[in-house]
Amino acid sequence: MAKSTSNTGKPWTPAEVKQLKQEAAGNTPTRVMGLKHKRTEAAIRAKAQVEGISLKPTNQSPYGTKK
Template sequence: MSKPPRNHGKTWTSSDNKALKQLASQNTPTRVIGLKIGRTADAVQSHASEIGVSLKPTNQSPYGTKKK
């Protein structure tokens, strides 16, 4: 069994929120955000949803819209 992340069970701070927003705006993968903040990828996804931060990549076009 792996050890829990360093911030496991702790509340999210304003600096954690700021880092999450900044990394999400840079299209950083959820797993990498979790490693940098010290949270699991599931915790990052859940908290991002709670505070209204989108983790969808902004540099990709939707399916089927690519011109031939």
């Protein structure tokens, strides 16, 4: 089980959601996002799913297509 953080159980602010979208667009790793937001990696993934934010890297080719 993940350690609790200082923001555990606190609602997300609109500014935090906006920052999350920007970080996802910039391919920031979820662990780094969690450290910046003081939330667990699972919380980052859950909020991204609720908001419809893709955390998949946009600058990498799909698995198995490398020549």
